[in-house]
Amino acid sequence: MSTDTAPLDGALASSETHITPTKAYAPSGIRWRMMVTIAWRMMFHNKLKMAGTLIGVVFAVVLSNQQAGTFLGLIKKNTMFVDYSGADLWIVSPSTLTLQATKPMGISALYTARSTKGVAWAEPLLYGGASIQLPAGGTEPIQFVGTAAPRYAGGPWNVVAGSKSALERPNTMIFEDSERERLGGLNVGSIREVNGFKVNVGGITWGLLPFGPSFAFAEYELARRMLKIDSDQTHFVLIGLEPGANPEAVKKAIMERAPEVKVVGREEFRSMIVSFLLRRTPIGITFGTSTVFALIVGFVIVSLSMFSAVVDNIREFGTLKAIGATNGDLAKIVITQSITFALMGSLIGLAAITRIAAAIRSPKLGVLLPTQMLVGTTFIMIGMCVAASALALLRLRKVEPGMVFR
Amino acid sequence: MIGSVSKPKRVVEATGVVKDYGDGATAFRALKGVDFHADEGEFVILSGPSGSGKTTLISILGCVLSATAGHVRVLDDVITAAPESDLPKLRLAYIGFIFQGHNLIASMSAQENVAIMLALRGWNSIDAKKEAARLLSLVELSDKIESLPADLSGGQRQRVSIARCIAGNPPIVLADEPTASLDAQTGQLVTEVLHNIAKKRGHTVITVTHDNRIYHFADRIVHIEDGLIIDEKKDSHP
Known part of the structure; x- marks a missing residue:
């Protein structure tokens, strides 16, 4: 029973009739x-x-x-090109701050690289802005990439329709799926005009959309003509190293032989891009x-x-x-x-x-x-x-x- | 020992206790040199008008307030000389508190509220809960051990508070207006419990109250006015 009126007399009568205080304190x-x-x-x-x-x-x-x-x-969008390019080293012009269209440099850097010990391969890359003519009129900008066959270093990846080898065909380009509607609803087999050149759509990529216009790829020679770059010039040179080669040593060797260019490693280039985004953009x-x-x-x-x-x-x-x-x-x-x-x-x-x-x-x-x-x-x-x-x-x-x- | 013919053990003794609040022009002397004592098993009531200094006195006896001057000894410890960091240990060892508003932890059951005291003393959780259940049975609350304070009546809450205060057998029980929030009948019963824990368990119970209906339980009534003890009456049992 536990009501307020419970008789408590006797309830507290216990054997504890003497208090012995203890200073026990919980650990x-x-x-x-x-x-x-x-x-x-x-x-x-x-x-x-x-x-x-x-x-x-x-x-x-x-x-x-x-x-x-x-x-x-x-x-990630801005560095994915570097990540997927397959290059261990990049030759860039000295004024390069990020991956963007720059003043072309001499193609001799490509040959210098190819003749440097430790280099397995070196390929030129063109990278610049272009515009595509829409069927309904008007134009849209694209990020134009020219990649050299047959390696296609820096070339298209995540190709979801058509194939990378389609770039071997004359006047053929590969475009980005997520921008298809914006680019006039193009599909594999569509014909579009880019920088005044009629091109066929040979393939579609998925997710190649940097912070800006989407990537569009063409074979190097076609790209050179479309971007009006002289044959003795290029924007970048991509370098793959031989297994076991020391990137720093190769980099140093190339820069000694071609002091007019800058050579950067993959991680270094990524850092440059991130740094550019943080410092030069909001x-x-x-x-x-x-x-x-x-x-x-x-x-x-x-x-x-x-x-x-x-x-x-x-x-x-x-x-x-x-x-x-x-x-x-x-x-x-x-x-x-x-x-x-x-x-x-x-x-x-x-x-x-x-x-x-x-x-x-x-x-x-x-x-x-x-x-x-x-x-x-x-x-x-x-x-x-x-x-x-x-x-x-x-x-x-x-x-x-x-x-x-x- | 209770019931023996020998002189009862002096449990608490205060000498010349002074307490000032505030500084300078706003300073107020709440206690003006109080001498007080209580023995083992004694049931003492502190009475007096509001602002007379009785709560200040039990706060000092309870090691929750430091005295401005004077000495307070509890058993073998001079608590007025103890550093502040030792006061929680002294409170835990010597004092059980019963508050006017019960002051139970609202989110914990009656059993857990009592077990807290034991856990603070180092009991393991299982033993503390067993002992808490036993103490709650002593105050006739066996069937309420799982209840939250909000589900208990005022009298039941006060009895949980009594069980908590005697958990771990502190020699001194300090009660501040323990019947103030209770009806007359429940107040009488709660006071009876306090009287019993003094007489049957040997705790020294010091109670502050305005409630003259419970004066007859006291061994001694100490009357305070204006910061001084002005009167003491012994053996007021009917």
Whole structure:
């Protein structure tokens, strides 16, 4: 029976009629377990507040990953040509800052490369802007690539209709699938006019859409004529090394023999492109700012929620302190809650962003979510939530156990 | 030992305790040199008007507030000389608290609220829960051990709070207006429980109250006014 009027006389009569105080104090492990239990109970007791805090973390996870993933997607779009070119080294003109149409350089660099020890192959590459005449009138820009047969280094990849070998046929080009409608609904076998030349569509690629006009490929000689480049000039030279060759040594050897050009490795060229994007375009600032703002907004929401949770439970914290818990114990509660919010919010947020990324994935917009970024996000969220609990921790330090009597 | 003819053990002794709040022109002296003591198994009531200093006194006795001057000894420890970092350990070892508003953790069951005290003392979770269930049975709440505080009546919550305060057998129980939020009948029963834990278990119970209907339970009534003890009455049992 447990009513208010239960007769308690005798109930407390026990054999414990002499008090022997003990100064036993729970070891760290037991205190941690207890504080973790209290932390979780407090969190789940107020589900509305918990949902509010989680929304803050999920918002930060989804938005920051969406922005960072889109940024990585754009970087990937701009560096994929270098990644898929198959070249270990690139000969470029000294003024080259990124992969873009530059002033042509002498073709002698190609022969210099081919006669350098350690070089397995070297091929010229033309890279410039062109325009395609649309059937209904008007023109559209394309990123024109001239690649030399039969290796087609820097040539088309992801060919989904026709074949790369179609470029061997006269006046034949390969275009990008995702831009077919924009380029006038072209198909394999269509005829189009590019830079004033009638060309046949010999193949279609998928996903070869940089941050700008889509790639269109032609055999080197055709491209040279269409871009009006002299036969003794080229834009780039792509180099494949012999197995075991030292890239740095080959690079040095070529530059000694052809001081008028610059030789860069694949990774170096990638870095140059990324650096160009970050420094010379607003991409870095735009995406960086929105990623940071997503984190700041999440930080503020979590910070205020956790502070408010401490204020709401201030009497309970005061009671815990009065009955023997230390500031360290109360900090364990808040830190446990912040880490739990971070892990739960990251789990929900990452599940959401991976589904969103899959749903919106297209050649035009790719949200890249590498595993390292997803794992890193979780750690960043833990750091953010623990930092966000600083206000709450400061408030807890000021909790006087004596408040329980007021 | 309770019931023996020997002189009861002095559990708490305060000498010349002064407490000032604030500084300068706003300074206020809440206690003006209080001498107080309580023995093992004694049930002491602190009475006095609001603002007289009784809550300040039990806060100092309970190691939750430091005195401006004077000495307070609990058993072998002079708590006024202890560094602040030691106070949580001293509170845990010596003091059980009962608050006017019960102050239970709202998200934890009655059993868990009691077990917290034991876990803080180093009990493992299973033993702490068993002991908590036993203590709740002592206050006739065996069938409420899984209940959250919100599902208990005021009297039941206060009894959980009593079970929590005696968990781990602290020698001193400090109760602040334990009947203030209860109806008269429940208040009488809760006071009876407090009286029993003094007389049958040997805790020293010091209770602050305005409720003169429970004065008859006290071994001693200490009356405070304006920061000074002005009167002490002994053996007011009917």
